[in-house]
Amino acid sequence: MNKEPVSRELFDEVMVPNYAPGDIIPVRGEGSRVWDQEGREFLDLQGGIAVTSLGHAHPGLLGALQEQSEKIWHLSNVMTNEPALRLAKTLCDHTFAERVFFANSGAEANEAAFKLARRYAWDHFSPEKHEIISFKNAFHGRTLFTVSVGGQHKYLEGFEPAPGGIHHADFNNLDSVKALISKEKTCAVVIEPIQGESGVMPADPEFLKGLRQLCDDNNALLIFDEVQTGVGRTGHLYAYEMYGVVPDILTSAKGLGGGFPIAAMLTTEKVGASLAVGTHGSTYGGNALACAVAQKVIDTVSQPEILKGVNERSEKLRRGMMAIGERYDVFSEVRGAGLLLGCVLTEQWQGRAKDFLTAGLEEGVMVLMAGANVVRLAPSLIIPETDIDEALQRFEAAVKKLAK
Numbered sequence: 001m002n003k004e005p006v007s008r009e010l011f012d013e014v015m016v017p018n019y020a021p022g023d024i025i026p027v028r029g030e031g032s033r034v035w036d037q038e039g040r041e042f043l044d045l046q047g048g049i050a051v052t053s054l055g056h057a058h059p060g061l062l063g064a065l066q067e068q069s070e071k072i073w074h075l076s077n078v079m080t081n082e083p084a085l086r087l088a089k090t091l092c093d094h095t096f097a098e099r100v101f102f103a104n105s106g107a108e109a110n111e112a113a114f115k116l117a118r119r120y121a122w123d124h125f126s127p128e129k130h131e132i133i134s135f136k137n138a139f140h141g142r143t144l145f146t147v148s149v150g151g152q153h154k155y156l157e158g159f160e161p162a163p164g165g166i167h168h169a170d171f172n173n174l175d176s177v178k179a180l181i182s183k184e185k186t187c188a189v190v191i192e193p194i195q196g197e198s199g200v201m202p203a204d205p206e207f208l209k210g211l212r213q214l215c216d217d218n219n220a221l222l223i224f225d226e227v228q229t230g231v232g233r234t235g236h237l238y239a240y241e242m243y244g245v246v247p248d249i250l251t252s253a254k255g256l257g258g259g260f261p262i263a264a265m266l267t268t269e270k271v272g273a274s275l276a277v278g279t280h281g282s283t284y285g286g287n288a289l290a291c292a293v294a295q296k297v298i299d300t301v302s303q304p305e306i307l308k309g310v311n312e313r314s315e316k317l318r319r320g321m322m323a324i325g326e327r328y329d330v331f332s333e334v335r336g337a338g339l340l341l342g343c344v345l346t347e348q349w350q351g352r353a354k355d356f357l358t359a360g361l362e363e364g365v366m367v368l369m370a371g372a373n374v375v376r377l378a379p380s381l382i383i384p385e386t387d388i389d390e391a392l393q394r395f396e397a398a399v400k401k402l403a404k
């Protein structure tokens with residue numbers, strides 16, 4: 001086995017340069033703390049970008065992984081398997097869903113959702129009803145279809161021609177959707193209940209209710225991309241519950257596997273029927289090992305005391321960040337829900353979110369950015385309160401250095 005020592009420099013020698021990772025290489029994690037190659041400790045408010053929903057090395061997840069790994073890892077979709085069926089049943093029991101499709105990433109779950117929306121309209125209406133309405137600044141993944149539906153043109157530059165029939169409305173502006181939607185052409189409207197990547201921007205409840213009505217009036221499906229907001233992140237199992245607006249299709253990934261790659265597309269029996277035999281598929285989708293781990297994640301996160309804990313931690317973190325923001329005049333607002341928080345930089349710090357990330361690392365706390373103007377936090381949903389206190393202290397030290 002290759003046990004040669006590795007360093008950050010190796011990245012530039014062997015990896016495609018599509019990422020610009022930081023200098024440290026974490027090698028071990030426990031709860032909300034990780035340690036790098038030198039043994040330096042960090043408090044993790046990144047959560048692998050809203051993925052490690054139960055922190056690192058969670059005993060329950062280790063147990064589920066170990067147990068399933070000794071039984072069977074993978075079967076083709078020519079066979080079904082127990083963990084996949086159990087997980088699908090659990091997801092249906094806990095949500096509006098009646099049918100589930102498993103994939104491996106958020107992009108793939110969205111790809112399935114968009115294909116399903118087109119196919120459903122093709123089945124029930126006409127081939128002309130294929131248009132998808134999405135929103136400016138939306139993020140739905142990096143496959144060619146999902147990046148085209150996404151609302152940041154820079155991610156599409158040099159990759160065109162893109163799939164057609166996609167329109168972008170203004171987020172939180174119902175009139176801009178009204179101007180684009182039609183019975184004849186629109187098959188679906190897709191939205192993140194809280195836009196994550198582009199700045200932790202929550203949808204207005206009235207806006208989502210209006211979208212639901214517009215979709216109903218135009219026989220269009222409403223798709224919620226809950227890849228980032230799902231699995232307890234907002235203090236609800238899924239954010240649609242918080243808004244009281246039920247979509248026709250919902251996609252879930254990131255936190256679903258707690259660090260093990262898995263995604264799911266949830267839908268109703270009627271809509272799901274359009275993905276008939278042979279229309280869509282995935283080799284790894286429904287992988288037994290992934291589903292066994294996700295089962296433990298959902299069983300844990302869906303407990304009322306865990307969700308309540310998310311809201312308590314949210315309050316603490318929000319108040320702490322706002323206090324730092326006020327003391328050093330760095331944040332104008334802390335927005336978001338649950339443990340998906342965006343600290344919006346004040347005027348004089350515009351464009352400098354990356355500096356906060358770097359300064360945080362120097363003080364032993366890992367934070368995220370969401371665009372250049374927002375410091376984003378997406379820690380473990382069960383981060384100990386004492387770790388929040390310590391993370392805030394370390395972050396304040398970072399801000400103090402930066403602001404002086």
Ligand SMILES: *Cc1c(COP(=O)(O)O)cnc(C)c1O
Pocket residue numbers: 104105106107108110139140141142192196197225226227228253254
């Ligand atoms: C991260 C994200 C995706 C893409 O998920 P991948 O697993 O990276 O493909 C899609 N939608 C939203 C809202 C996301 O936050």
